[in-house]
Amino acid sequence: MRASQDGSSIVLPDAASDVLAKLREKTPRVHCITNTVAQAFTANVLLAAGAIPSMTISAAEIGDFVTGADALLVNLGTFDGERRESALLALEVARHHGMPWVLDPVLINRSAPRAGFAKSLLAKKPAAIRLNAEEFRALGGGPDEAGVAAFAKATGCIVALSGSTDLIADATGVVAVKNGHPHMARVTAMGCAASALMAGCIAVSEERQIGASAALLILGVAGEIAAEHSKGPGSFAAALLDALSNLDGEALRQRARLS
Amino acid sequence: MRASQDGSSIVLPDAASDVLAKLREKTPRVHCITNTVAQAFTANVLLAAGAIPSMTISAAEIGDFVTGADALLVNLGTFDGERRESALLALEVARHHGMPWVLDPVLINRSAPRAGFAKSLLAKKPAAIRLNAEEFRALGGGPDEAGVAAFAKATGCIVALSGSTDLIADATGVVAVKNGHPHMARVTAMGCAASALMAGCIAVSEERQIGASAALLILGVAGEIAAEHSKGPGSFAAALLDALSNLDGEALRQRARLS
Amino acid sequence: MRASQDGSSIVLPDAASDVLAKLREKTPRVHCITNTVAQAFTANVLLAAGAIPSMTISAAEIGDFVTGADALLVNLGTFDGERRESALLALEVARHHGMPWVLDPVLINRSAPRAGFAKSLLAKKPAAIRLNAEEFRALGGGPDEAGVAAFAKATGCIVALSGSTDLIADATGVVAVKNGHPHMARVTAMGCAASALMAGCIAVSEERQIGASAALLILGVAGEIAAEHSKGPGSFAAALLDALSNLDGEALRQRARLS
Numbered sequence A, B, C: 001m002r003a004s005q006d007g008s009s010i011v012l013p014d015a016a017s018d019v020l021a022k023l024r025e026k027t028p029r030v031h032c033i034t035n036t037v038a039q040a041f042t043a044n045v046l047l048a049a050g051a052i053p054s055m056t057i058s059a060a061e062i063g064d065f066v067t068g069a070d071a072l073l074v075n076l077g078t079f080d081g082e083r084r085e086s087a088l089l090a091l092e093v094a095r096h097h098g099m100p101w102v103l104d105p106v107l108i109n110r111s112a113p114r115a116g117f118a119k120s121l122l123a124k125k126p127a128a129i130r131l132n133a134e135e136f137r138a139l140g141g142g143p144d145e146a147g148v149a150a151f152a153k154a155t156g157c158i159v160a161l162s163g164s165t166d167l168i169a170d171a172t173g174v175v176a177v178k179n180g181h182p183h184m185a186r187v188t189a190m191g192c193a194a195s196a197l198m199a200g201c202i203a204v205s206e207e208r209q210i211g212a213s214a215a216l217l218i219l220g221v222a223g224e225i226a227a228e229h230s231k232g233p234g235s236f237a238a239a240l241l242d243a244l245s246n247l248d249g250e251a252l253r254q255r256a257r258l259s
Helices: A012-026 A039-049 A059-067 A081-097 A112-122 A133-138 A145-155 A182-186 A190-203 A208-227 A233-246 A249-255 B012-026 B039-049 B062-067 B081-097 B112-122 B133-138 B145-155 B182-186 B190-203 B208-227 B233-246 B249-255 C012-026 C039-049 C062-067 C081-097 C112-122 C133-138 C145-155 C182-186 C190-203 C208-227 C233-246 C249-255
Strands: A029-033 A052-054 A071-075 A101-104 A128-132 A158-162 A166-170 A173-177 B029-033 B052-054 B071-075 B101-104 B128-132 B158-162 B166-170 B173-177 C029-033 C052-054 C071-075 C101-104 C128-132 C158-162 C166-170 C173-177
Touching: A012 A190, A012 A208, A012 A249, A029 A039, A029 A059, A029 A081, A029 A190, A039 A052, A039 A190, A039 A233, A039 C182, A039 C233, A059 A081, A059 C112, A071 A081, A071 A190, A081 A112, A101 A112, A101 A190, A112 B062, A128 A133, A128 A190, A128 A208, A133 A145, A133 A158, A145 A158, A145 A166, A145 A173, A158 A190, A158 A208, A166 A208, A173 A208, A182 A208, A182 A233, A182 B039, A190 A208, A208 A233, A208 A249, A233 B039, A233 B233, A233 C233, B012 B190, B012 B208, B012 B249, B029 B039, B029 B062, B029 B081, B029 B190, B039 B052, B039 B190, B039 B233, B062 B081, B071 B081, B071 B190, B081 B112, B101 B112, B101 B190, B112 C062, B128 B133, B128 B190, B128 B208, B133 B145, B133 B158, B145 B158, B145 B166, B145 B173, B158 B190, B158 B208, B166 B208, B173 B208, B182 B208, B182 B233, B182 C039, B190 B208, B208 B233, B208 B249, B233 C039, B233 C233, C012 C190, C012 C208, C012 C249, C029 C039, C029 C062, C029 C081, C029 C190, C039 C052, C039 C190, C039 C233, C062 C081, C071 C081, C071 C190, C081 C112, C101 C112, C101 C190, C128 C133, C128 C190, C128 C208, C133 C145, C133 C158, C145 C158, C145 C166, C145 C173, C158 C190, C158 C208, C166 C208, C173 C208, C182 C208, C182 C233, C190 C208, C208 C233, C208 C249
Parallel strands: A029 A052, A029 A071, A071 A101, A101 A128, A128 A158, B029 B052, B029 B071, B071 B101, B101 B128, B128 B158, C029 C052, C029 C071, C071 C101, C101 C128, C128 C158
Antiparallel strands: A158 A166, A166 A173, B158 B166, B166 B173, C158 C166, C166 C173
8 A cells, every 4th residue: 555666556465466476477486595494394385385495505506596596585593604604605696686685684682693694684785674573673673663664764675574563664665464373473484484485576576565565465364364274383384385375366355454 | 190309299280281381371492402304393393382492503603592591402313513512512501501401312323423422411411311212222221110210310310211101200200101192203303392392391390300291291192182183194293283282281181191 | 017127027006015015014214315405304204104214414423324224315405515425425335235325416407516416426326316307407318208218228227207297217118107296396395205215115125116116106196195185285295194104005006197
């Protein structure tokens, strides 16, 4: 519910429906530098949505993989020297190709060195940073609309703050997505997978904030559908992949709860 | 069914019910140094039970993570130089904070160097060691009540021997838990996750043997419930997470099979 | 439907049924050097089928693990220096014991250095190489019966080319297996798990091509059964493990579609 850059009116559910169709048509390749806890679920979320994951962190080959990709994820969970080096190599290649990338600064509130590395990566201009309120606080961000808007303006990157309401801000405004389900916080790597999906959605979107917002709307609606078909976090995780795979624009339009 | 340290009588199902309530109320942070095969399932078991996992093994940040945790798991599966170094750093921090930790000496019966490292860690006084009969034999332990009791007395740590009957021993006695289901042996990382859950349960228990026994009772009962709602090991793994998340004290009391 | 080496006629569904029975009777140990994305699902596929996985890549202990194993998998996904070194050590031990091993050259079409390493490993005589058409092209192979037959003859190893029809070739002929389901391509690590299962099946088979073909028939039939009990890729992955665990020779004989 905001104006696009050319002044026309954009309705997010319609735009997200278009992003979903493009994911399946273009099957973007998303190279994920991510933690080993999150790798399998992240790959399965991408595959269910229509994107194609790759996940090597070997310095000898990451350049080739990023060159062949459409978007890049840099996730700082189970962060180590090899991942740090590979991330910097990968970002160099992404920059060279003008490729969008998403930063997920997992648990930087728990570790000062990890927070420091996140700040140095933020200076390298991700298309978007996706994080939760505690992680955002470690970067000095305030967990409300004013906070994300200010941070987006100051850094020039989209801020996607996950919570019971997701806030997605760029320099021009803030979108709020209220979809989702509490089970999502009981499945490991849900946030990590959201960031990977965001990279894929941005890759197929003309406007980056639309791509970022669409990713969280798509995942939130899939989560709501999954909750209706599950009995707890175990069956929920499988049902979410089913829902993502079966999702259509009509469900997005009917279920979107924005503000 | 044993006397507590102050002489009062303790009934395990009631005590386990209390541990389960405390897990959900205190949401203890469990830092897991564990193998990459087991990470995602272990994290999901902790989340389903009410605890909060973290899993970095990077030497640069593991000190911060352990300092912020309530319990530590050291699991020796897919063991390598970085994990060895990180484990020693983490144990130093845990010792400094008086934090309980659990040792899981995965498959030490398959590798002499791994068994040697396990022995050196055992000398650093874990709150508990959880393992199966073959792994216990590699440490010279005998797989019966007398064997676990003797080992617990000699080492001063709780011995939790998993099998069709789980035996949990400390210097004062042995508890036997008969709950569980054969499917549990057909899902990778079930034992690893049990050890992580044990660390979380010990963190919220006043008596360590109660915490250790409660963890195996909770997981065993959840496994029995899951088996009633599954058709094989794949649906069983998801159903076990559902059952853990939905478990209550009444189910523990009704289903506990001890001896 | 081909002649065995001693000239007798072999019917694959019967032979695969025999392989399945032997998997469960002998429970072969399969040591997997595989990528971290694929580890958990690969382990669960092996356990569901009846085999026993191990997965360390530590140079200090991999020799012990391979010595105690019945078959070895070398999978090149998320390939790095440590995995390269460990793979070479493991292959030395496997060669010493005359142990069969399977090469899975994941995504070598995306990286020239990875393709180069795959070629050097192929020269070390795997029992089988399992890959898809794009990966096969990176080795100069043509994705049809003539192509796999020529490659098998030139290299002396079984070529198992996965696709909507799987082709399994050795120097004496080609078997085509048409079983499977499109969902299999929507679950990460399905191909990696197929290669691991192939290693286990070869370990219990007198003829290697029978073992290799049986693995893909077993997985394909399990996939078809799973698709009948699932709503998307999430429930499909769990249902496939259930189907593998419950599979019997009758299902293999009734459902096999060969040519």
